[in-house]
Amino acid sequence: MSQYLWGRKYRIQVVTGMEKDKDGKLTGNEKALDVSNLHCVFEVHKKRDEGGSYAVVKIYNLNAQTEQKLITEGDRLIIEAGYKGLTKQDHLVDIDTGEPWVTQVDTRKTTMDADEGVQVTIGTEPARYGKIFDGKITWPSRSKESNVDYVLTLMAIDGDDPLNLNYISKTVGKGLNQRQILETVSKDSETKIPTNVISDSLSPQRLPRGKVFFGSPRDYIRDVCRGNAASYYIEDGQLNTYRLQDVPANEAMVVTPQTGLIGMPSQTQYGVDFKMLLNPAVKLQTMIKIQGSEVNETTVTPGEQQTPLDDEWIYQAIEVTHRGDTRGNDWYTEVVGISRYGTGSLPALAANEETNANGQ
Secondary structure, eight states, X not given: OOTTOOSEEEEEEEEEOOOBOTTSOBOSOOEEEEOTTSOEEEEEEEESSTTOEEEEEEEEOOOHHHHHHHHHHEEEEEEEEEEOOOOTTOOOBOTTTOXXXXXXXXXXXXXXXXXXXXXXXXXXXXXXXEEEEEEEEEEEEEEESSSSOEEEEEEEEETHHHHHSOOEEEEEOTTOBXXXXXXXHHHHSSSOOOEEEEOTTSOOOBOSSOEEEEEOHHHHHHHHHHHTTEEEEEETTEEEEEEXXXXXXXXXXEEOGGGTEEEEEEEOSSEXXXXXXXXXXXXXXXXXXXXXXXOBOOOOOTTOOOOOOOTTOEEEEEEEEEEEETTSSOEEEEEEEEEGXXXXXXXXXXXXXXXXXXXX
């Protein structure tokens, strides 16, 4: 196991008192309550579809006053997790070769800590600590697990407001292409929708005449995706629109048993499933190269289509789940991946707008 994957690090915050002025800007009265010192269990689910990303956090044994405050005023949930990073003074050595592992140091801050969060590249992997979820709390619930344990469960959704509680009223002239439609809807909605990635391979077809946008911006985003065999999702509050054939810009992350891979990956109908130590660097669309491990191949029945394994063991994450228990064993990232660049049966289905999930 990698020498630096020791010492869990995490921070779980619940933001209260979020008020906006008439221009939609925060008034500055919000406060963040850090519950990291309590026993917390969390699950963060991210999937490449319009269902959105969500998180469920269980907080154990809050006092009655704080619990009531979170139930009535809790508005936003922020989860950071991973492992303690290195500093510029740390110099690790490979136990087999004797060579130093630290090849690059980046002193830009990656967290809200004033004295922590220095990002270090060790071989091909960065020090693993960062934000894995930031979303709006939609449902608090209270329960009792035993005679002594009271639990407050918070459900939060990433991107709920800009997609589901938003509207647009705007008229545009003719000539907008598909990308410009998405940019217009994102920019001119009542609540602006920040964009991260908009596919460069969208159709160049332009509007033959003027168009009125009125109603939910989600409807117009869905229409563009349906017509381009694309999918969209919100991650970290930002809109992402991809076609399955798009080539990611970044190099593949190498995952081995020495750098966190747990057990053997399993072949599925769409690609592979695998499990690793919790790594916030794994996001939707991340390219991951599995190295130093075999894959449990699956069997198929006559007539069933099976995606072949990738020749170079490089897979694209289409579903990511982070699980953690601050006082338990769980501290994992589970990934569902498909063969890179959309080769195989699933991309063939998604490329057809009649079978694309966003086109139904």
